[in-house]
Amino acid sequence: MMNQFVQNYVDGFMADLVAKNPGEKEFHQAVKEVLDSVAPYIVEHPYLMDQKILERIVEPERVIIFRVPWLDDEGEIHINRGFRVQMNSAIGPYKGGLRFHPSVNLSIMKFLAFEQTFKNSLTTLPMGAAKGGSDFNPKGKSDNEVMRFCQSFMTELQRHVGQDTDVPAGDIGVGSREIGFLFGQYKRLRNEFTGVLTGKGLNWGGSPLRPEATGYGTCYFASAMLATRGDSFKGKTVAISGSGNVAQYAAQKALQLGAKVVTLSDSNGFVYDPDGIDEEKLAYVFELKNIYRGRIREYAEKYPGAQYFENRRPWGIKCDIALPCATQNEINAQEAQTLVDNGCICVAEGANMPSEPEAIEIFQKAKLLYSPGKASNAGGVATSGLEMTQNSIRLKWTEEEVDAQLHRIMTDIHEACVKYGTEPDGYVNYVKGANIASFIKIADAMMAQGLV
Numbered sequence: 001m002m003n004q005f006v007q008n009y010v011d012g013f014m015a016d017l018v019a020k021n022p023g024e025k026e027f028h029q030a031v032k033e034v035l036d037s038v039a040p041y042i043v044e045h046p047y048l049m050d051q052k053i054l055e056r057i058v059e060p061e062r063v064i065i066f067r068v069p070w071l072d073d074e075g076e077i078h079i080n081r082g083f084r085v086q087m088n089s090a091i092g093p094y095k096g097g098l099r100f101h102p103s104v105n106l107s108i109m110k111f112l113a114f115e116q117t118f119k120n121s122l123t124t125l126p127m128g129a130a131k132g133g134s135d136f137n138p139k140g141k142s143d144n145e146v147m148r149f150c151q152s153f154m155t156e157l158q159r160h161v162g163q164d165t166d167v168p169a170g171d172i173g174v175g176s177r178e179i180g181f182l183f184g185q186y187k188r189l190r191n192e193f194t195g196v197l198t199g200k201g202l203n204w205g206g207s208p209l210r211p212e213a214t215g216y217g218t219c220y221f222a223s224a225m226l227a228t229r230g231d232s233f234k235g236k237t238v239a240i241s242g243s244g245n246v247a248q249y250a251a252q253k254a255l256q257l258g259a260k261v262v263t264l265s266d267s268n269g270f271v272y273d274p275d276g277i278d279e280e281k282l283a284y285v286f287e288l289k290n291i292y293r294g295r296i297r298e299y300a301e302k303y304p305g306a307q308y309f310e311n312r313r314p315w316g317i318k319c320d321i322a323l324p325c326a327t328q329n330e331i332n333a334q335e336a337q338t339l340v341d342n343g344c345i346c347v348a349e350g351a352n353m354p355s356e357p358e359a360i361e362i363f364q365k366a367k368l369l370y371s372p373g374k375a376s377n378a379g380g381v382a383t384s385g386l387e388m389t390q391n392s393i394r395l396k397w398t399e400e401e402v403d404a405q406l407h408r409i410m411t412d413i414h415e416a417c418v419k420y421g422t423e424p425d426g427y428v429n430y431v432k433g434a435n436i437a438s439f440i441k442i443a444d445a446m447m448a449q450g451l452v
Contacts, residue, residue: 009049010039017058024107026328030114030353031058033360033372037435053443060113062086065106066156068134070149073142082153084132084160084168087113090445092126093164095381095388097171099133100178109133111328112171115352116381119374121438122413125385130166132157138173139293150181158186161196163391169198169384172327175245175290176201176211195391198384207387208399209406210380215249215350216403217379217410218323219257222348224414225369228428231345234258239319241265242326243289243296246350246377250323251282263314265326266296270314273299273306318342325350333358340366349373360431367427375413375434382409 013035018028035054042048064084071077083106086094096116099108109131117129134153138146161168170179179199186196193205200206209216219233226232236259240247243264251261260276264285273281281303288294300308315322315335322344324330328351331339336359339347346369349355353373355363363370383406390396397405413434421433 006039006043009043010035013039013054021107021110024110026107026111026353027114029329029357030111033353033357033431034114034118034435034439037429037432038439041436041439048443051447053446056446057088057117057439057442058114060085060087060110061089062160063106063110064132064157064160068136068149068153068156070145070152072145080134080136080149082132082134082156083109084157084166085109085113085130086160086166087129087131088117088442089128090442090449091121092128094130094161094166095120095127095169095384096130096132097169097381098174098178098182099131099171100136100138100173101133102135102137104133104135108328112352115374117442118435118438119378120381120385121441122375122416122434123378123382123385123409124412125382125409127381127385127388130168131171132168133171133174136173138178143177146178147181150178151185154182154185155189157182158189161186163194163196163388167196167198167384167388169381170245172244175199195388198387200387202396205387205391207383207390207402208397209402210383210387211245212249212252213383213406214246214377214380215251215325216253217382217406218246218250218325218348218350218376219253220379220407220410221371221376221414222321222323222346222369223257224411225346225348225371225428225430228418229345229369232257233321236260236320237262237318238321238323239263239314239317240323240325240350241270241314241330241354242324242351243285244325246380247323247325248282248286248289250325250350251277251285252279254321254323255279255282259321262319263317264296264299265314268295269297269308269310269312271296271299271306271308272314272317273303275305315339316342320345322347323350324354326354327351328353329356331355331359333362335359336362339363340368345369347371348376350377352377364427364429364431369428369430371417371430372434374438375417375430378413379406379410382406 113131417433
């Protein structure tokens with residue numbers, strides 16, 4: 001429980017933040033989650049209050065909003081809105097993904113950029129934080145329409161990014177196709193071949209294991225969590241949400257670690273396969289989603305032993321380990337309680353802020369192994385940082401070298417969370433540990449660089 005002075009500090013800070021950023025509920029939620037963890041530390045170190053470090057961290061260094069006009073295949077003009085929130089550059093150039101999805105707005109961009117600040121700090125790599133994207137929906141668009149949109153988007157974005165300034169990557173709706181179109185336009189406009197984007201193809205500056213990194217890293221982190229209780233993935237039943245890049249590779253790594261994966265989902269519903277989504281079935285999912293851009297319901301049509309549940313999420317399925325890998329706020333309090341009641345022992349977030357605050361409270365009250373996305377899904381941006389290094393030295397490491405680095409980084413993040421998050425009763429509060437460990441690093445860098 002917080003003492004009254006700390007509670008007053010939290011309440012006052014949040015009141016000011018909400019008044020200054022009205023209607024940005026996702027951003028408010030992300031800040032409140034961090035504030036609850038770091039407020040006692042800040043109060044214990046009054047100079048951080050005097051220097052208004054947290055007030056400076058929650059204020060983006062720069063917000064860019066721009067018009068993105070493009071032509072569809074019928075010659076009709078469309079106008080979308082583009083964003084880049086450059087949040088914090090205290091420990092390195094801005095770094096963070098681009099999201100193309102109809103839900104994109106300023107609140108979601110700021111929440112993601114704020115989360116990215118702490119996630120990037122945890123990786124131990126010299127990366128600041130940003131996030132960007134557009135309310136453009138690539139689903140149902142032809143390759144040429146996506147290309148025209150990406151070229152228009154990059155025509156403006158290129159003014160604000162660069163390998164030593166801001167290095168975007170992919171996120172929801174931005175895969176290898178989109179990264180290719182964006183990189184090509186940047187190269188065309190700037191007449192330079194530099195590491196301005198990560199997630200590039202292996203033949204033109206990409207890093208081995210970058211597509212796998214977020215999903216693999218989530219499982220590496222979950223393995224470290226389980227190991228604190230003498231346990232592992234072996235023989236466990238795993239429920240995964242999503243069926244995109246993160247979910248696919250989380251499923252692949254979970255299988256390699258000896259688990260049985262029973263669910264995958266998309267925005268329309270989820271599939272439950274009681275026999276398990278084995279390597280052969282997962283290969284079909286890769287093909288379905290990455291080549292044909294199909295819907296997950298088609299899995300149940302191909303494998304009659306599976307069931308498809310329309311407009312539902314997979315958290316009612318009995319499992320030992322839950323890996324939410326889809327999007328923000330996809331586990332509510334009721335679903336969290338169902339997971340607990342069904343005997344789930346570990347929840348490792350592969351997405352950004354997929355658990356609502358009430359859900360997190362339920363997980364922690366039940367003493368589940370629970371990790372926030374800023375810790376357990378940091379493998380993606382960590383490997384992006386490794387790609388930046390390879391671009392800078394004009395070398396490409398082997399898959400084994402990158403995997404070893406990724407495993408080390410996830411282990412280091414876990415150790416930092418344990419160091420700062422272990423409660424007096426021995427329970428590891430990974431939210432508290434991740435937030436305090438990353439906050440200290442950012443605050444120290446900002447203090448050293450003066451009031452800028």
